[in-house]
Amino acid sequence: MDRISTIHEINELIENSEITYEEVTKKYLDRIDQVEGKVDSFVKVMQEEALESARKADAQREKPHSMIFGIPYGLKDNICSEGVETTCASKILKGFIPPYDATVSSKLKKSGAIVLGKTNMDEFAMGSSNENSSVKKTYNPWDITRVPGGSSGGSAACVAADQVVFSLGSDTGGSIRQPASFCGVVGLKPTYGLVSRYGLVAFASSLDQIGPITKDVRDCAIVLNHIAGHDEKDSTSVKKEKEDYTTYLSPKIKGMKIGIVKEYFGEGLNPEVKERLMEAIEVYKQLGAEFVDVSLPNSKYALSAYYIISSAEASSNLARYDGIRYGFRAEKFDDLLDLYKKTRSQGFGDEVKRRIMLGTYALSSGYYDAYYKKALQVRTLIKEDFDNAFKSCDVLLSPTCPTTAFKIGEKSEDPLEMYLSDIYTVPVNIAGIPAISVPCGFDDTGLPVGMQLTGKAFGEKDIIKAAYAFEQATDFHHKRAEL
Amino acid sequence: MDYEIVIGLEIHSELDTKTKIFCGCSTAFGAEENTQTCPVCLGLPGVLPVLNKKVVEYAVKAGIATDCKIARYSKMDRKNYFYPDLPKAYQISQFDLPICEAGSVEIDLGEYKKTIGITRIHIEEDAGKLIHDAGSGTLADNNRCGVPLIEIVTEPDMRSAEEARTFAEKIKSILEYTEVSDCKMQEGSLRFDVNLSVMKKGAKEFGTRTEMKNLNSFRALERAIEYESKRQIFEIERGNRIIQETRKWDDDKAESFSLRSKEEAHDYRYFPDPDLVPVVLTEDYIDNVKRHLPKLPWVRKAEYMEKWNLSEYDANVLTASKDIAEFFEKTVEACNDAKSAANWIMGEISAVLNEKSLGINEVAFAPEDLGELINLINKNTISGNIAKKVLKEMFETGKAPMSIVEEKNLAQMNDVSELKNMVLDVMKANPQSVEDLKGGKEKAIGFLVGQIMKQTKGKANPGMVNKLIKENLEKF
Numbered sequence: 008m009d010r011i012s013t014i015h016e017i018n019e020l021i022e023n024s025e026i027t028y029e030e031v032t033k034k035y036l037d038r039i040d041q042v043e044g045k046v047d048s049f050v051k052v053m054q055e056e057a058l059e060s061a062r063k064a065d066a067q068r069e070k071p072h073s074m075i076f077g078i079p080y081g082l083k084d085n086i087c088s089e090g091v092e093t094t095c096a097s098k099i100l101k102g103f104i105p106p107y108d109a110t111v112s113s114k115l116k117k118s119g120a121i122v123l124g125k126t127n128m129d130e131f132a133m134g135s136s137n138e139n140s141s142v143k144k145t146y147n148p149w150d151i152t153r154v155p156g157g158s159s160g161g162s163a164a165c166v167a168a169d170q171v172v173f174s175l176g177s178d179t180g181g182s183i184r185q186p187a188s189f190c191g192v193v194g195l196k197p198t199y200g201l202v203s204r205y206g207l208v209a210f211a212s213s214l215d216q217i218g219p220i221t222k223d224v225r226d227c228a229i230v231l232n233h234i235a236g237h238d239e240k241d242s243t244s245v246k247k248e249k250e251d252y253t254t255y256l257s258p259k260i261k262g263m264k265i266g267i268v269k270e271y272f273g274e275g276l277n278p279e280v281k282e283r284l285m286e287a288i289e290v291y292k293q294l295g296a297e298f299v300d301v302s303l304p305n306s307k308y309a310l311s312a313y314y315i316i317s318s319a320e321a322s323s324n325l326a327r328y329d330g331i332r333y334g335f336r337a338e339k340f341d342d343l344l345d346l347y348k349k350t351r352s353q354g355f356g357d358e359v360k361r362r363i364m365l366g367t368y369a370l371s372s373g374y375y376d377a378y379y380k381k382a383l384q385v386r387t388l389i390k391e392d393f394d395n396a397f398k399s400c401d402v403l404l405s406p407t408c409p410t411t412a413f414k415i416g417e418k419s420e421d422p423l424e425m426y427l428s429d430i431y432t433v434p435v436n437i438a439g440i441p442a443i444s445v446p447c448g449f450d451d452t453g454l455p456v457g458m459q460l461t462g463k464a465f466g467e468k469d470i471i472k473a474a475y476a477f478e479q480a481t482d483f484h485h486k487r488a489e490l
Numbered sequence: 491m492d493y494e495i496v497i498g499l500e501i502h503s504e505l506d507t508k509t510k511i512f513c514g515c516s517t518a519f520g521a522e523e524n525t526q527t528c529p530v531c532l533g534l535p536g537v538l539p540v541l542n543k544k545v546v547e548y549a550v551k552a553g554i555a556t557d558c559k560i561a562r563y564s565k566m567d568r569k570n571y572f573y574p575d576l577p578k579a580y581q582i583s584q585f586d587l588p589i590c591e592a593g594s595v596e597i598d599l600g601e602y603k604k605t606i607g608i609t610r611i612h613i614e615e616d617a618g619k620l621i622h623d624a625g626s627g628t629l630a631d632n633n634r635c636g637v638p639l640i641e642i643v644t645e646p647d648m649r650s651a652e653e654a655r656t657f658a659e660k661i662k663s664i665l666e667y668t669e670v671s672d673c674k675m676q677e678g679s680l681r682f683d684v685n686l687s688v689m690k691k692g693a694k695e696f697g698t699r700t701e702m703k704n705l706n707s708f709r710a711l712e713r714a715i716e717y718e719s720k721r722q723i724f725e726i727e728r729g730n731r732i733i734q735e736t737r738k739w740d741d742d743k744a745e746s747f748s749l750r751s752k753e754e755a756h757d758y759r760y761f762p763d764p765d766l767v768p769v770v771l772t773e774d775y776i777d778n779v780k781r782h783l784p785k786l787p788w789v790r791k792a793e794y795m796e797k798w799n800l801s802e803y804d805a806n807v808l809t810a811s812k813d814i815a816e817f818f819e820k821t822v823e824a825c826n827d828a829k830s831a832a833n834w835i836m837g838e839i840s841a842v843l844n845e846k847s848l849g850i851n852e853v854a855f856a857p858e859d860l861g862e863l864i865n866l867i868n869k870n871t872i873s874g875n876i877a878k879k880v881l882k883e884m885f886e887t888g889k890a891p892m893s894i895v896e897e898k899n900l901a902q903m904n905d906v907s908e909l910k911n912m913v914l915d916v917m918k919a920n921p922q923s924v925e926d927l928k929g930g931k932e933k934a935i936g937f938l939v940g941q942i943m944k945q946t947k948g949k950a951n952p953g954m955v956n957k958l959i960k961e962n963l964e965k966f
Contacts, residue, residue: 087536100535107529109536208535213764241538242767320764323570326579327533331630347572370570370759379761 012169014078014226021068021077028068028077032061032121035079039123039170042490045151048165050084050096050142052124060121067119074229076119081165081174084125085132086217087206088112091122095208096140097130099354100334109206110241111175111217111234118233123171126161130356131325132182132210134158135428138419139358146415147189148488149454153412156186156428162220163190167488173221173230177207179214180313181407181432184444187220188407188457191446191486193227193474194220196432198465199439200245203238209324211317212243214436223484224445224475228252231467247465255468260476261295263469266400268303271431277410283448283456284406290480291404296473301396301403305388309434310426312389314362315369315382316437321359322366328354361422386437393438397463402473405431407444407457431459441467445474446483455483492691493726495719496699497648500683501661502639503671504616505548511615511638512539512582519677523621523631531636533578538765541566545638546589546769549613550779551668552640553590555786556608556661560776564589566613566766569758574630575618583614583641585760589769595664596788597656598806606657607645614639640670646685646696651715655708658682659810663787667812681706684715687732688722697722698732702739702746714739718746790815798828807836817850817857824861827868834860838881854888863891871895872902875948903950906958909942912950913958916941917966924966927959935959 020026036054043049057079064077082088085095087105089112094100108116115122129139137145137160145160147153148168155164159176163186166174176183178196187194195218202217209215219230231252238244267288272281288298330336330350337349355363369378396403408428418425435442440463447458458477462470478484510517513530529537553560567585593608616637621629642661648654662680665671673680687699702718705711717739722732736755737746787809794805809815814835821831835850839860843850863880866872872880872895883894895901903909916938917924926934935956942955 085536093535095535103535105529105534105536107534107537205538206536209765211764240540242540242765243538319761323568323580323759323761326570326572327535327577329572329574329579331574332532332577333534343574367759370761372757372759375759375761 012172013222014074014172014229017078017172018074028064028121029058029061031077032057032079032123035123035169035171038168042148042168042170045146045490046148046164046168046170047143047145048081048126048161048168048170049124050094050127050140050161051092053091053122057121057123064119064121073118073233075115075233077121078172079121079123080115081124081126081162081171082112082122083159083162083174083176084128085177085208085210086112086175087208088122088125091125093125093208094142095131096128096142097355097359098141098335099328099351100208103334105206107206110203110238112206114234115175120233126159126165126174128161129158130359131208131321132158132177132179132215133321133358133362135181135185135425136413136415136419137161137186138415139356141356144415147412148490149191150412150452152414153454154189154415156189156408156412158182158186159194159220160186163187163192163194166190166192166220166222168490169487173219173226175217175230175234176220177210177215177217178432178436179211179216179317180436181429183218183220184407184432184442184457184459185428187444188459189412189455191455191457191483191488192220192222193224193443193445193484194218195227195231195443195467195470196435196441197231197235197467198245198441199436200243201235201247201441201465201467203236203241203244205238205240209320211320212324213320214313214317216436224443224471224478225253225256227443227474228256228471245465250468252467252471255472256475257472258294258476258479260291260473263296263402263473264299264400265291265296265473266299266301266396266403268306268396268403268405269300270303270306271405275409275427275430276406277450279450280406280408280410280456283450284404284458287447287458287477288404290477291473294476294480299399301400303389303392303396303434305385305392306434308385309389309437310430312382312385313429313433313437314365314426315378316386318362318366319369319379319382320366322363322370325355325359325363330354358422389434390438393434393440393461393463401462401469402466403461405459405461407431407459411450411452411454411456435459435461440464441470443470443474445478446486447477447481448483449486493688493719493723494691494693495649495715496646496687496689496696497650497654497715498646498685499642499644499648499654499658500685501642501658502681502683503552503642503665503673504679505545505638505640505670506672507542507544507548507638509542509544510636511542511545511613512636515636517637519674521633523629524633526633527635531577532632533635539582539763541766541769542638545613546771547779548638548670549589549611549640550771550776551783552642552665552670553593553611554776554780554783555664555668556590556593556595556611556642558590558593558608558611560771561587561589561591561769562772563587563768563770565768566763567760568763569760571756571758573617574628575620575635577618577632577635581615581617582763582766584612588612595657595660597653597660599652599656604647604653606647606653609643609645611640611642614641646687651712651719654684654715655712658708658711663810663812667784667787669784675706678706682711684711684718686715686718686722688719688726697726698734700732700734701736703736703749705739707741710739710741713741713744714746717744721746784812787812787815794828798822800828800832804832804836808832811850813850820857821860821864824858825864825868827864830864830867831860834864834881838878842885853885855884859884859890866891866895870902870904870951872900873948873952876900876902879948900949903946904954906954909950909954910958910962912942912945913938913955914962914965916945917959917962921966924963928963928966
């Protein structure tokens with residue numbers, strides 16, 4: 008019972024009548040009780056609702072059901088669930104209760120998955136450490152003096168700490184993959200348009216994408232099966248035939264062509280992380296993969312373009328939080344303008360304000376061409392880089408992050424230093440392509456290292472295949488954080 | 491010193507779609523506050539807009555009807571500004587790639603015709619309405635949030651209030667004809683912004699312009715233009731500079747006042763809306779819209795003049811509104827007498843409509859009834875004067891003309907022998923008139939006819955009475 012932690016394992020136990028859904032949910036709620044004081048993954052735990060759902064699941068267990076039926080999961084606090092307070096870990100949305108489900112929430116609900124709670128995050132998904140949450144900090148289960156990464160830090164930490172079986176996060180510039188890497192779990196950012204964004208509180212609409220955080224690649228494929236698909240409510244979701252991603256779970260990858268991005272192994276990469284990646288390349292060679300060198304020459308501009316585009320979109324997306332209709336409103340104000348100013352000054356945290364100001368500036372008349380338009384041109388170049396790279400390979404292999412989890416407070420005073428944490432993940436969002444982070448070892452202090460596998464647009468099957476084969480050949484995904 | 495007034499218009503028109511531009515909420519006017527809203531048009535966190543295809547179709551219709559180039563590729567942009575009637579704090583509109591561009595519309599001012607250039611037509615969403623209540627402060631009604639609009643922007647081609655009004659009326663008729671908008675001005679379905687400057691006659695460069703917003707009647711449009719042009723000329727004559735600014739027209743006070751200057755103008759920070767995909771139209775799509783476009787007023791006008799020999803004036807009046815044109819056409823279908831149908835509609839019926847401020851579709855009778863009325867006249871069942879009485883009854887009761895004639899016994903007396911006896915009696919009783927008539931005073935016949943009409947309560951056939959008087963003159 009201690010060792011069960013994946014969707015497929017729980018399904019086996021249920022099938023053999025070794026456990027009930029209620030027991031499963033209870034086990035995870037107990038675990039939350041035990042370790043939440045150390046990890047602080049959640050902004051809200053829904054104990055009663057979860058137990059009730061689990062009992063219902065037991066009553067219906069004989070009926071045909073999905074793989075995630077009765078499985079407890081965590082939902083990032085920027086994804087709406089009807090009737091459940093959704094704040095994006097921001098003071099400004101305090102008390103906002105959406106009267107609707109995000110499309111992913113409603114899909115998981117229909118499949119019978121049980122939400123245990125809303126997970127902590129950097130405010131409005133802006134950050135790489137969860138230190139920007141207005142609610143609390145989340146701590147890395149592998150070392151609670153360190154950050155879990157961000158912005159989906161709560162979603163990664165709760166999976167790593169066995170508080171849930173899986174979770175959903177959102178990834179705008181690395182917000183699923185970077186915390187997955189820091190917490191030693193699997194995190195997938197799907198192709199832009201594969202998963203509906205309806206009900207995901209927007210940060211940067213052209214980059215945001217919801218994805219799963221899981222214990223292993225099989226679970227990742229299972230959850231993806233349940234959240235992917237066209238949605239009429241999201242104009243940017245793509246009409247495409249449904250795929251069963253579990254069919255790509257094959258240990259055989261002989262002949263697969265893996266590209267090594269030369270720019271991603273140079274300056275700024277922690278030597279231990281580099282070493283683990285080199286070992287991973289050896290594993291793939293053993294499996295019969297072929298390696299090619301590729302170049303993404305424009306990726307050095309990716310971070311700059313990203314902060315222009317994402318901040319510009321955020322400045323517009325976050326303008327609606329004005330204290331008029333819902334959420335926080337400043338107590339004292341003189342007139343309408345004063346109400347706006349005070350509400351937004353008091354309601355948003357520093358990082359969010361920084362990005363709103365940056366984005367507003369980038370879109371201002373007279374600066375638009377120099378910043379926003381230029382950034383869009385860089386975006387085109389970066390896409391072309393990836394298109395070129397994928398002419399000679401199926402997937403790209405790189406580190407997910409330049410380092411392992413850093414200390415709490417280590418980078419919070421220096422935003423630029425913090426931004427560098429996303430240097431390998433950001434280009435993927437800019438190009439709108441999929442990437443997965445999987446555990447590929449540990450550094451000397453025992454902190455997990457993540458490997459990023461990037462695919463072409465709608466090439467989830469390639470990266471799932473490559474990730475699964477690696478996982479089968481290694482046992483990093485079986486290691487548990489001691490808490 | 492003579493001045494020339496330079497006017498460009500921006501016309502906002504609410505589209506007559508059933509649902510809003512980005513969600514399924516109703517667009518019906520006049521519902522209870524905040525009952526036609528959903529998370530999408532309220533801009534709640536996480537929701538996404540989905541463009542209503544009908545909105546694109548209607549905008550394309552308007553573009554075709556104003557001779558615009560229809561963009562094969564256009565996109566939606568965000569116009570960012572804070573206001574409590576705008577829940578997302580941005581309006582979804584079109585900035586640099588509108589759906590229609592470079593069109594033109596010809597207007598007819600009687601003495602001359604003129605072509606007014608259409609710069610562009612773009613699609614956007616309407617904002618909500620703020621209700622200022624002394625007791626409870628300011629309240630927001632979000633029913634109008636997301637009601638689809640098109641904005642028609644003209645070139646600065648108009649030179650007088652009359653030209654602007656004529657153009658605005660023409661746009662209204664085009665939008666009604668194409669069923670793009672119901673153009674109910676009292677409900678705000680059609681609103682005008684005026685850009686206006688003045689310059690000395692013959693000058694090559696335009697003066698500094700001001701903008702007046704949200705004029706919602708033709709009268710307000712005309713008066714605002716007259717006021718603003720006079721104000722600008724007055725300022726220039728006094729040696730003052732015109733300030734580029736947005737002004738608000740107060741129709742009650744009949745004056746405008748400054749809202750904000752150019753320096754205070756918003757920077758809307760337009761950028762492409764990442765939640766929406768570009769609007770890409772195929773040749774086939776545009777052709778299809780074109781094929782299904784209802785007949786336009788100028789096409790109808792030419793037909794009326796050619797097929798029915800109507801004067802240009804009559805054809806203009808009858809085609810100015812689609813409702814009137816359709817009413818007219820149905821009337822002609824029923825009576826096959828276009829001239830009479832035109833006269834009745836432009837005369838008696840228009841007078842009543844104006845008096846009661848009714849639309850032609852709001853009258854109690856159908857065009858077929860008017861056709862029947864005309865038939866009754868043409869068949870000499872009733873006289874023109876009686877017909878006016880019947881029409882009055884039709885307005886009141888909506889009854890068919892024939893049944894009114896029967897009920898009230900209004901049928902014309904066409905019986906020669908009966909009329910002859912009456913004529914002889916009247917001539918006998920009025921020897922002086924008969925003498926006068928014999929002496930060549932043609933006017934006297936009118937008196938005699940009048941006597942007969944009086945006796946018959948207008949039912950005698952006046953033509954026959956005339957003829958009978960003349961025929962029997964020598965008997966006296």
